[in-house]
Structure formats: C-alpha cells, structure tokens
Amino acid sequence: MKTFAEAFIQMLDDFGIRYIFGIPSGPWTPFMEAMRQSNVEFVLVSNEASAGFMADVCARLTGKPGVCYGTFGPGATNLSTGIANALLDRSPVLALTSQVPTAMRTRVTQMKIDHQALFEPISKWTAELSVDNLSETVVKAVDIACQEVPGPVHLGIPSELGEMPVPDCESVVSDTTGHQRQVAASTTESIQRVEQLMRSARKPIIALGLSATRADVETVVNQFVEKQGIPVILTPMAKGMISEESPYYAGVLFHALSDQVAQTHGDADLVIAIGYDVVEFNYEEWLPDAPIVHIDTVPADIDSSYEVYEVIGDIRQTLEAMLCFPQFGYDWCLEELEDRKKRLFANLSPDTPNFSPHHALNILREVLPDDGIMTCDVGAHTHLIGQLWKTYRWGNQIMTNGGSSMGFGIPAAIAAKLCCPDRQVACVTGDGGFLMMAGEMATAINLGTPVVFVVLTDQNLQLIKIKQERKGFPQYGTRLFDDTYSPAHTYFGVPVLVATDEETYRSALIKAFGMNAPVIVEAFVDPAEYDDLILKPHRVEE
Numbered sequence: 001m002k003t004f005a006e007a008f009i010q011m012l013d014d015f016g017i018r019y020i021f022g023i024p025s026g027p028w029t030p031f032m033e034a035m036r037q038s039n040v041e042f043v044l045v046s047n048e049a050s051a052g053f054m055a056d057v058c059a060r061l062t063g064k065p066g067v068c069y070g071t072f073g074p075g076a077t078n079l080s081t082g083i084a085n086a087l088l089d090r091s092p093v094l095a096l097t098s099q100v101p102t103a104m105r106t107r108v109t110q111m112k113i114d115h116q117a118l119f120e121p122i123s124k125w126t127a128e129l130s131v132d133n134l135s136e137t138v139v140k141a142v143d144i145a146c147q148e149v150p151g152p153v154h155l156g157i158p159s160e161l162g163e164m165p166v167p168d169c170e171s172v173v174s175d176t177t178g179h180q181r182q183v184a185a186s187t188t189e190s191i192q193r194v195e196q197l198m199r200s201a202r203k204p205i206i207a208l209g210l211s212a213t214r215a216d217v218e219t220v221v222n223q224f225v226e227k228q229g230i231p232v233i234l235t236p237m238a239k240g241m242i243s244e245e246s247p248y249y250a251g252v253l254f255h256a257l258s259d260q261v262a263q264t265h266g267d268a269d270l271v272i273a274i275g276y277d278v279v280e281f282n283y284e285e286w287l288p289d290a291p292i293v294h295i296d297t298v299p300a301d302i303d304s305s306y307e308v309y310e311v312i313g314d315i316r317q318t319l320e321a322m323l324c325f326p327q328f329g330y331d332w333c334l335e336e337l338e339d340r341k342k343r344l345f346a347n348l349s350p351d352t353p354n355f356s357p358h359h360a361l362n363i364l365r366e367v368l369p370d371d372g373i374m375t376c377d378v379g380a381h382t383h384l385i386g387q388l389w390k391t392y393r394w395g396n397q398i399m400t401n402g403g404s405s406m407g408f409g410i411p412a413a414i415a416a417k418l419c420c421p422d423r424q425v426a427c428v429t430g431d432g433g434f435l436m437m438a439g440e441m442a443t444a445i446n447l448g449t450p451v452v453f454v455v456l457t458d459q460n461l462q463l464i465k466i467k468q469e470r471k472g473f474p475q476y477g478t479r480l481f482d483d484t485y486s487p488a489h490t491y492f493g494v495p496v497l498v499a500t501d502e503e504t505y506r507s508a509l510i511k512a513f514g515m516n517a518p519v520i521v522e523a524f525v526d527p528a529e530y531d532d533l534i535l536k537p538h539r540v541e542e
Helices: 004-014 026-036 048-062 074-089 115-122 134-146 188-200 210-214 218-228 258-265 315-322 334-348 357-367 380-388 409-419 431-437 440-447 462-470 502-514 527-533
Strands: 019-022 041-044 066-070 093-099 125-128 152-158 204-208 232-234 249-252 270-274 292-296 308-312 373-376 425-430 451-457 494-499 519-524
Touching: 004 026, 004 134, 019 048, 019 409, 026 041, 041 440, 048 066, 048 074, 048 093, 048 409, 066 074, 074 093, 074 115, 074 152, 093 115, 093 134, 115 125, 115 152, 125 134, 134 152, 188 270, 188 292, 188 308, 188 315, 204 218, 204 258, 218 315, 232 258, 249 258, 249 334, 249 380, 258 334, 292 315, 334 380, 357 380, 357 425, 357 451, 357 502, 357 527, 373 380, 373 409, 380 425, 380 462, 380 527, 409 425, 409 431, 409 440, 409 451, 425 431, 431 451, 440 451, 440 494, 451 502, 462 527, 494 502, 502 519
Parallel strands: 019 041, 019 066, 066 093, 093 152, 125 152, 204 232, 204 270, 232 249, 270 292, 292 308, 373 425, 425 451, 451 519, 494 519
Antiparallel strands: none
C-alpha cells in the first residue's frame, strides 16, 4: 500500500498540479520525498506569504488550483496572508498545513494554534484530512475551490499521517475545468429585459470586472462591443479584456486620473456591468444616475436604493444571447471618445524634467514584448500602472486589487515565469514592497527564473505619505531610507543594475533582459507626479 503522503501527492498529480510552494517542516518530509518521485515539484520560498501569492498566480495562469504549504503555528499564520489575498482576488488555492499530532490536540504544546479557526474566515472551506477521508476530501476541496466564486480551501494534515499506510484508491479525475463551468444559464426573461433596456438607452456604457476574466468571454465581449458601439470601462484586474487601441476603450476605474475616465461613464444613461465584482470597487463609488444591468454569477452587492436588473448565470452564455440583439445605434461620438483617450494617456505621461515613474513604465513597455507578463506590487505606482500600462491581452498584467497586499509583486513574477517559461516576465515594485520580499531573490536564484525586477526607489511609502499630506499631517513613519542610502550590488546573488535617468534605465533594462537570469533594476525616480495623478481617496484607506 502507498503511504498517506504518496497517495496525497498522487492525487494532486492527477489533478495536473505541478507546484507546491512553501517552507518545509519535519512532518512534511514524507510529502517532499513523495514529490521527489512524482511530477509535482516542491518550491522552497523565503516566506510562507509568498507561497500563498505564488499559488494564487499559478491558479490564474493555469486554470488549475494553486497549492501552498505552511507548518504548525507561525507557518500557518504567515501563510494566511497569501490565503486571505487569494480569497479576495478570487483564486482557487489549496492551503495545506501540518497540524499537531491528534493525541496533543487538547493539550498545551509548542506552536499549537487552531488552524481551522484561523482559516475559516479567509477560505471557502476548511477540513482536516485523515486516512479514511483522503480521497473524498481532496476531491471536494478542489471542487469547492474551483466553483464560482473561486477561492482558497484549507486542508489540515495531522503530523502523524505522512507515513501511515492507506488503502489503494481510484485515480481522481484530472480535469478541473468542469468545476468552473457549473453555473446555471440566465433566464430568458432576464435577457429579454436587457434587450428592452438597451433599446431605450441613448448612451449605455459597459463596465468589465474580475468575474469576466474567468468566463472565457474576451472574444465575445469584443464582438458585442464592436457590434453595438458601446464604450468600455474596466476594473484594474480586468485589464486586457479589451485593448487600449480599441476605439471604445474608455479607461480604468479609480486609478490614476480617474476623474477623466468619469467624463465618459458620467454621461451614461445605462450601465451594463459584465462580471463586475465589487471586491475591487463598490458600485456606489462611481455609478452615474442610471439603471444598472448586473451580469454575473452572483447577485449584486449594492445599496437597495439603486435601480438594478440582475442577469445571474453563466456569463458567456448570456453574452452569446446578447450578440443576437439587433444593432441599436447610440449617441456616442467616436471622435470625442478618441480625443478623451488621447488626452488621458498624454496626461499620464507629463513633460517632467526629472526621471519619473511614468518614464520607467513607458520604457519598460517598449522593451518588454507585447506578450510579456508584468506583475506589480501595491503602492502609488499601482495606480499609475492601472491606467497607463498597455496590456494587450488579459493575463499580461498581473496585480492584486481585491486583497491588495504589499509584497505580492515579486513572488507573483516568479510564479508567472514558472508557469509561462517561454514568455518574458518583469515585476514592478516600490522599494517598500521590495523590502518585504527581498528574501525571494534567493528563491529566484535557486529556481533559475530569469525575471527582471524593477524597483522604483523613492525612499518612502509614497501612497501613505500623499494621504498624510492631503489631510494636512506632517510626514511621519513613512520614510524608508535616509539620504545616505546607496544601492547594494547584489541581493542573495541577484545582481543590481542602477538607473538614475531615462538613458541609464533603458540600457539597464536591455542588459537585464539579455542576461537570462534574475536581475534587479533599481530605478531612482522622482515621485512628485503621483500627487497630481492620484486625485482622490480610493474606497477604504490602504
């Protein structure tokens, strides 16, 4: 008979899972030995939070659940940051933790905390594995993680289980895509109501959100937009669903210069929200005085005072039915929309004498291939990326906006390169985010993942500094380095290329991408432009 560890890893292999990210412990060694002899690879990270972030990104890019591991107590609590982020970013993840021996469950003992109590509020389901429930519990966990709305599931593994024998069990089904599509079709009546509302509207607008990215609707959405001639706004995590080159592209909600984007959606007399998940931004923060058609797999979370028409069901099937609507003809002026878009992008790249964040992003966009992947961290630069960065296709830009955890960008880039080894990968992070995850440079070296890590160094937690200043408070507690700071030559073997202007930055990027190894490009930027680009508070304080 197989050991519990061998049977468990075989099940993950059957599901097509290729990586488990984490930091090992004694009870985990039988599982590592099982992985050594399987197709599943254990990836050692420097912090368990990174393991959660990496599992999240693997799930987004592969469509299969990402998997991560943490040991008793502090391993689990560190892991919980990445798991909470996956919950709010809607990523199917299996969070595995070793638990104290069953015999010690009611005793006071070292590193003991209640993992089920820890993970229950930040996961869709939590369970404890045993010899008797292994197969059914793992299958159920994958099913729950992948079903709409996807998210993490926690599985606790008592420390004594690894080497215990288990009865032979049948191989599990390896295809997880069926779990994602188990959504009922929308009703005919609700779709007919959408047609009536569109027929009577003069200036409808489409709002694309996070749920649309899981529904395989990119082509259908673009066909619908082209047929009806409706401008489109997006949430940040839906970037790439419609190209910035489209004449109907109208910008990203609540990121840099969002007041200019509001010039378009503020004129709308009907909002067609496709896969709009309020985990990014609540409807109430931007909606015009107009009815809303909410097309999603779950009902709208919105104040009852708004006029909402819900179309709940399979998003793709709904849009395919809407493609059959006649072409209505609306009052939007394409020339005006194009002028607004040109002004928006021009204003995002102001004529500034100093080396600024927009210079760093625009040059990176020129150097990185169109199909390259850029991940980013959380901070002032995220608001600029959300509006300025041209994404071309969904999945080419990876950020966190539901969870919005600092430290996301670096592990996200390493995971992206593991999942997409044939594509160029870059990460853009602030110096604050880099400090959180500098240890993952060792992970990048150990894996040999050739990622270019762009660190925008401005020596402050710039977003919080701006918020302090807008409230009339002096800067306090947000300065990262003093004026004596000088860059390191390497971090854990990853070389650092320093850039202080556009010319040295462009040269550093070209050199870095040619090195076929992990490289840090530290760009010393003037953050002054953030204050003009980030015009107003964004939902809750970050």
